[in-house]
Amino acid sequence: MEELIRIQNLNKSYGKKKVLKNINLSLTSGKIIGLLGPNGSGKTTLIKILNGLLKDYQGEILIDQQPLGVHSKSIISYLPDEPYFENWMTTTDALNLFKDLYQDFDSGKAISLMERMNIEKNVKIKELSKGMKEKFQLALVMSRKAKIYILDEPIGGVDPAARDFILDVILKNYAEDAVVLISTHLIADIEKIFDEIIFLKNGEVVLHEDSEELRTKRQTSIDEIFREEFKC
Ligand SMILES: Nc1ncnc2c1ncn2[C@@H]1O[C@H](COP(=O)(O)OP(=O)(O)OP(=O)(O)O)[C@@H](O)[C@H]1O
Numbered sequence: 001m002e003e004l005i006r007i008q009n010l011n012k013s014y015g016k017k018k019v020l021k022n023i024n025l026s027l028t029s030g031k032i033i034g035l036l037g038p039n040g041s042g043k044t045t046l047i048k049i050l051n052g053l054l055k056d057y058q059g060e061i062l063i064d065q066q067p068l069g070v071h072s073k074s075i076i077s078y079l080p081d082e083p084y085f086e087n088w089m090t091t092t093d094a095l096n097l098f099k100d101l102y103q104d105f106d107s108g109k110a111i112s113l114m115e116r117m118n119i120e121k122n123v124k125i126k127e128l129s130k131g132m133k134e135k136f137q138l139a140l141v142m143s144r145k146a147k148i149y150i151l152d153e154p155i156g157g158v159d160p161a162a163r164d165f166i167l168d169v170i171l172k173n174y175a176e177d178a179v180v181l182i183s184t185h186l187i188a189d190i191e192k193i194f195d196e197i198i199f200l201k202n203g204e205v206v207l208h209e210d211s212e213e214l215r216t217k218r219q220t221s222i223d224e225i226f227r228e229e230f231k232c
Pocket of ligand 1: 014019037038039040041042043044045046
């Protein structure tokens with residue numbers, strides 16, 4: 001197993017508000033990891049830092065043994081929590097953009113995923129529904145042969161029937177030696193694919209465990225454990 005993400009003593013504040021508090025994590029290859037926590041617990045902030053989008057933090061981050069930078073950008077395939085395409089773009093423009101930006105992008109795979117999703121070529125992205133946009137973006141992100149996939153709420157906007165399809169896309173398309181970090185609130189729908197679970201509570205990691213061991217130890221589902229931990 002290769003350590004692909006190492007986070008040491010990570011702290012981040014917005015003004016006076018501390019939103020990430022002394023985070024330490026080591027994430028290794030071959031795992032699908034659930035980053036779980038209630039609204040405002042810091043999931044998106046952590047994900048943005050890993051993707052080099054927020055720079056004013058304290059602590060050390062190593063991606064594939066190297067500090068954040070050109071190398072980390074080249075090996076992380078990132079699905080943001082909001083669609084990032086420009087209004088004028090068509091599905092084909094976005095496909096070509098990914099082809100230009102990422103050497104590891106497999107356009108044949110993306111086209112076949114689009115076909116399975118009934119997303120046509122040359123359609124204006126702004127004319128797709130929210131769920132279709134999310135599926136399209138996921139198809140592009142999962143068509144890279146990346147070492148690290150970071151997916152912020154990949155099933156948030158799609159209907160329950162489409163969720164299993166999305167999980168299938170994730171499971172069938174990540175390389176076995178990659179790490180997949182997925183943030184979500186919809187734990188019951190997705191927990192079966194997690195190898196490890198991280199609970200983030202008020203900016204702190206309160207649990208990081210193998211999901212099977214956790215279920216066996218507590219004799220219940222991750223969803224139930226989450227509800228218990230974060231009871232209002
Ligand atoms: N740009 C910002 N300026 C100030 N505070 C922010 C900013 N972005 C996030 N925060 C605050 O940081 C905290 C963590 O937010 P973050 O979006 O990382 O949480 P989250 O776990 O992803 O939440 P959600 O599940 O609702 O998306 C929250 O208290 C939020 O209000």
